[in-house]
Amino acid sequence: MRILVTGTAGFVGAALTERLLARSDEVYGIDNHNDYYDPSLKEARLARFNQHPAYTHLRADLADAVAVNQAFETFKPQRVVNLAAQAGVRYSLKNPQAYVQSNLVGFTNILEACRHHQAEHLVYASSSSVYGANRKLPFAVDDPVDHPVSIYAASKKANELMAHTYSHLFGLPTTGLRFFTVYGPWGRPDMSPMLFADRISKGEPIDVFNFGNHSRDFTYIDDIVEGVIRTLDHPAQPDPAYDAERPNPGSSNAPYRVYNIGNDQPVQLLRFIELMEQNLDRTVEKRLLPMQPGDVPDTWADVSALRRDVGYAPSTSIEEGVKRFVSWYREYHGLS
Template sequence: MRILVTGTAGFVGSALAERLLVRGDEVHGIDNHNDYYDPALKEARLARFAGHPRYTHQRADLADGEAVEQAFASFQPQRVANLAAQAGVRYSLKNPQSYVRSNLVGFTHILEACRHHAVEHLVYASSSSVYGANRKLPFSVEDPVDHPVSLYAASKKANELMAHTYSHLFGLPTTGLRFFTVYGPWGRPDMSPMLFADRISRGEPIDVFNFGNHSRDFTYIDDIVEGVIRTLDHVAQPDPSHDVEQPNPGSSQAPYRVYNIGNDQPVQLLRFIELMEQNLGRSVEKRLLPMQPGDVPDTWADVSALRRDVGYAPNTSIEEGVRRFVAWYREYHHLP
C-alpha cells in the first residue's frame, strides 16, 4: 500500500516507517526536524531507511497547510499514520503555542487532506495522558476523560474529538491510539528511560518524583509498532452495537475507534531504574521528590479492545526490553 507517515524522524514514526518498508509498502514521510531535542538523533533514525527505493521524505511542518496538501496530492496515500506532534507534558507548561500549532492546526490539515483525497483509513497518535486525574485502574477507553491535567493531554483529547467529527460528517475512517510510555532503541531523550540511562552512565543522582510511588505501563517499541500496523490494516467501521443513549466513548455510529496501546503490565518506576542500573553496571543516588505539575501517579492500559479487534499481543517483558534498550544505548553512545 501507499502509506503516508508523519513524524518519520521521530521515535515511533521512524520505527513504523522502517517496518512498513520491510513488509513491502511504499512510504512517504513528513517531519519538520525541529529542535525540541537533538536533531542529530532524528537524522540518525532517518539514515536507517532514507535511501530506500520505496521511501520519499518531505521536510515540512504540519502547520503548513500547503505543504500537507502538496504531499497528499503528489503521493495519493491510501492510508495515513499521523504520529507527528509536539510531545511532552512538562514542555507544554513552557511553550503552549507549539502544541496549538502542531497538535491542533497541524491535525486539522491532516484531517482535511484525508477527507479531500479519499484516504481509506487515518490512524493517529493519542496519548495515555488523556486520562489525566483518573485514578480507576486499569485505564479503559470506556472511561470518561474530561479532566486533563496538561495542555498536551488536552490537545490529544481534542484530536480524538476532531477525528470523530470527520468520521461522522464525511465518513472518514479514523482510529486513535492512546500510547502508554513507549521505550526502546532510538527513544526520545526527553523521556525517562533515556534520562535515567544518561544519569546512570555518568554516575549522577536521579530525581524520582512522587517519592518513588509512580508506576508506568512501559511498552517496548516493537510491540507498539506491531499494534500500529495491525490497526492500519484494520479499517475502522461503525459500531453496530453503539447505543446513543449510553454511548461508548471508544466507538461510534461513525467509522471511528479509539484504543489503548500499552503493555498491560505496569511497572514501579523504582523497579525500572533498578533494571537500568543492573544493565548499565552501576548504581546511583535516587532523590525522592514531590509530584510534578501535569504528571499523573500511575498508568495502566486496558488493551482488551485492541486484542479483540486486531489481535494485539505485546510480548516483550520489561527485563528483555530494558536489556535491548541498554545494548542500543551503549552502542549509540560508544560506551564499553
C-alpha cells in the first residue's frame, strides 16, 4: 500500500516506518525536525531508512496546509498514520501555542487532506493523558474523558472529537490510538526511561515525583508498532451495536473507533528504576518529590477492545523490554 506517515523522525514514527518498508509498503514521511529535543537523535533515526527506495521524505510542518495538501496530491496515499504532534505534558504548561499549532491546526490539515483525497483510513495518535483526573482503573475506552489535567491532554481529546466529526460528516474512517508510556530503543530523551538512563549512567541523582507512588503502563515499542499496523490494516467501520441513547465513547454509528494501546501490566515507577539500575550495574540516589502539575498518579490500559477487534497481544515483559532498551542505550552512547 501507499501509506503517508507523519512524524517519521520521531520515536514511534521511525519504528513504524521501518516495519512498513520491511513488508514492502511504499511510505511518504513528513516531519518538521523541530528542536523540542535533540534533532541529532531524529536524524539518526531517519538515517536507518531514509535511503530506502520505497521511502520519500518531506521536511515540513503540518500547520502548513499548502505543504500537506501538496504531499497528498503528489503521493495519493491510500492510508495515513498521523503521529506528528507537539508532545510532553509539562512543556504544555509553558508553551501552549505550540500545541495549538501542531495538535489542532496541524491535525485539521491532515483531516482536510484525507477528506479531499479520499484516504481509505486515518490512524492517529491520541494519548492515555486524555483520562486526566479519572481514578477508575484500568482505563477503558468506554469511560468518559471530560476532565483533562494538561493542555497536551486537552489537545489529544480535541483530536478525537475532530476525527469523529469528519467520520460522521464525510464518511472518513478514523481510528485513534491512546498510547500508554511507550519506551524502548531510540526513545524520546524527554521521557523518564531516557532521563533515568542518563542520570543513572552518570551517577547523578534522579527526581522521582509523587514520592515514588506512580505506576505506569510501560509499553515496549515493538508491541506498539504491531498494534498500529494491525489497526491500520482494519479500517474503522460503523458500530452495528451503537446505541445513541446510551452512547459508547469508543465507537459510533460513523466509521470511527478509539482504542487503548498499552501493555495492560502497570509497573510501579520504583520497580522500573530498579530494573534500570540492575541493567546499568549502578545504583542511584532518588530524590522523592511531590506530584507535578499535569501529571496523573497511575495509568493502566484496558486493551480488551483492541484484542477483540484486531488481535492485539503485547508480548514484551518489562524485564525484557528494559534489558533491550539499556543494551541499545549503551551502544548508542558508546558505553562499555
